[in-house]
Amino acid sequence: MINVTFIEHNGTEHKVTAEAGQSVMQAATFNQVPGISADCGGAGACATCHTYVAAEWVDSFPTKTEMETDLLECAIDIRENSRLSCQLVLSDAVDGIVITLPESQ
Amino acid sequence: MSIQKVVVMGAGHGGFQLAATLRQTGYQGSIQLLSDEPGLPYQRPPLSKSYMQGKISEMAMLFRPAAFYETEKVELIHDSAKIINCDAKTVELNSGKILPYDHLIIASGARNRLLNLPGSDLQGVHGIKTRQDADVLIPLLPIIKKLAVIGAGFIGLEFAAVAAAQGAEVHVIELGERPMQRAISEQMSEVFRLAHEQWGVQFHFNTGVSAIEGDGDKVSRLLTNDGSSIEVDRIIYGIGVIPNVEIAADAGLTIENGIVVDEMLLTSDPNISSLGDVANFPCKYFNGKRIRLESVQNAVDQARTIAARLMGNPAPYIQLPWFWTDQGNLKLQIAGLSIGYNETVIVGSVADQKLSVLCFCDGELICVESCNRAGDHMVGRKLLARVSGLTPEIAKVEGFDLKAWEVLNRPEV
Numbered sequence A: 001m002i003n004v005t006f007i008e009h010n011g012t013e014h015k016v017t018a019e020a021g022q023s024v025m026q027a028a029t030f031n032q033v034p035g036i037s038a039d040c041g042g043a044g045a046c047a048t049c050h051t052y053v054a055a056e057w058v059d060s061f062p063t064k065t066e067m068e069t070d071l072l073e074c075a076i077d078i079r080e081n082s083r084l085s086c087q088l089v090l091s092d093a094v095d096g097i098v099i100t101l102p103e104s105q
Numbered sequence B: 001m002s003i004q005k006v007v008v009m010g011a012g013h014g015g016f017q018l019a020a021t022l023r024q025t026g027y028q029g030s031i032q033l034l035s036d037e038p039g040l041p042y043q044r045p046p047l048s049k050s051y052m053q054g055k056i057s058e059m060a061m062l063f064r065p066a067a068f069y070e071t072e073k074v075e076l077i078h079d080s081a082k083i084i085n086c087d088a089k090t091v092e093l094n095s096g097k098i099l100p101y102d103h104l105i106i107a108s109g110a111r112n113r114l115l116n117l118p119g120s121d122l123q124g125v126h127g128i129k130t131r132q133d134a135d136v137l138i139p140l141l142p143i144i145k146k147l148a149v150i151g152a153g154f155i156g157l158e159f160a161a162v163a164a165a166q167g168a169e170v171h172v173i174e175l176g177e178r179p180m181q182r183a184i185s186e187q188m189s190e191v192f193r194l195a196h197e198q199w200g201v202q203f204h205f206n207t208g209v210s211a212i213e214g215d216g217d218k219v220s221r222l223l224t225n226d227g228s229s230i231e232v233d234r235i236i237y238g239i240g241v242i243p244n245v246e247i248a249a250d251a252g253l254t255i256e257n258g259i260v261v262d263e264m265l266l267t268s269d270p271n272i273s274s275l276g277d278v279a280n281f282p283c284k285y286f287n288g289k290r291i292r293l294e295s296v297q298n299a300v301d302q303a304r305t306i307a308a309r310l311m312g313n314p315a316p317y318i319q320l321p322w323f324w325t326d327q328g329n330l331k332l333q334i335a336g337l338s339i340g341y342n343e344t345v346i347v348g349s350v351a352d353q354k355l356s357v358l359c360f361c362d363g364e365l366i367c368v369e370s371c372n373r374a375g376d377h378m379v380g381r382k383l384l385a386r387v388s389g390l391t392p393e394i395a396k397v398e399g400f401d402l403k404a405w406e407v408l409n410r411p412e413v
Helices: A024-029 A055-060 A066-073 B013-024 B066-071 B131-137 B154-165 B186-198 B246-250 B296-310 B374-384 B392-396 B402-408
Strands: A002-007 A013-018 A050-053 A082-084 A097-100 B005-009 B030-035 B074-078 B081-085 B090-093 B098-100 B103-106 B110-112 B125-127 B146-150 B169-173 B201-204 B209-215 B218-224 B229-231 B234-237 B241-243 B272-274 B279-282 B322-327 B330-336 B343-349 B354-361 B364-371
Touching: A002 A024, A013 A024, A024 A097, A050 A055, A055 A097, A066 A082, A066 B374, B005 B013, B013 B030, B013 B074, B013 B296, B066 B074, B081 B246, B103 B296, B125 B131, B146 B154, B146 B229, B154 B169, B154 B186, B154 B201, B154 B234, B154 B322, B169 B218, B186 B201, B186 B322, B186 B330, B186 B343, B186 B354, B186 B364, B218 B234, B330 B374, B343 B392, B354 B374, B354 B392, B364 B374, B374 B402
Parallel strands: A002 A097, B005 B030, B005 B103, B030 B074, B103 B272, B125 B234, B146 B169, B146 B234, B169 B201
Antiparallel strands: A002 A013, A050 A082, A050 A097, B081 B090, B090 B098, B110 B241, B209 B218, B218 B229, B322 B330, B330 B364, B343 B354, B354 B364
């Protein structure tokens, strides 16, 4: 089990657990964390699962594909640590990860 | 009177989303979600793509885990509706159980149009609509040598690409003259025709199938209307769908190419809404004319519109349609409807298979089709949701960039 903490834009924390191999997006949707609409279900087609990855975990994931970069450019309030959470696969290496959610998708 | 009992017929993308959104927005009454498939409700798009290829697990296909239905009090009922009684406001199930409702949502979707040909009941002829259909095909995939795909629509072509990548000889037989003819422009069709041919797919356009023949009870040959005979060991068909309207029709609801709903997504009965593949709705992006759309976005956004109405925030359904398909290494994303376009402008590179086709009708942008240009798709959605002012003349200028143009021409807020 991997521990993931989601922090909503208003500061509300959601501590959830997920399994290795699940995406950060699924960790959120499976636990009813609001703020990730994930309209395409993780197919990388829609940019509605935008999140911010806390600094210490940023390098724990493969770098963005061109597709993800393209989609993110159109998300709202993108920052250096912006990622589409459907593209972030959880592993034991990121146990305890903290993910912050944008104000809107 | 406030709504306390919601019954949802169908647990596909729309039906599930309706239940989830109602709970997320504070609905306290009961939700009974009818599913005529075993297991937990799941996403359909991966069936012909990543799930078929074993890239994602059954778990990853689920909308939510089992615990969701318990904690959120969404009663998942594995049964089918048999009779809707509009006067009594009840749904009778196959099991005989009767569910009273304050509001009923028909999200019964559509079923595959079946092949009606000599030999279509032979072993080795498959459609892909449900997880069970995919589960039958997954173990067969590595041993398919010669495949025929009947119908060059999204699902047929997605599977054709998967099978070609496995080394199968793949034939696609299509009545129309080009791939995905109903949904995309000629220019984008051509990009996909070339790509599939590079992957080894052989197209047979402008012809139907006249018969399927077998060795014993196993499929072995397919005969086309133009006289060709193609040796095959497996056939997949994707020749369109039929909306599941029968129960609604029996109940007296207005039916015409699906269940007719108004702009609020209400049927001819004020206590019944409908959404998704089965609903024929007036579409803002189709000049207000009625259309039935078979897509995840349409089902999900319509569910949100209905949920908002039930929670006291009524508004007409006005979301921009968008679609996607993954075939081989190509991701096609479509924003808007290209039906009726009479001019196109290509941006990007056809040779690199990274391009967008901008479709215009009488000078007005109506659709953006993007192949491996996800950024253009997202910008296209923004542009189409407003009066963009983009004309073919502007887009044709050397070096035109859709993203940059959108930023420069954003309306003042």
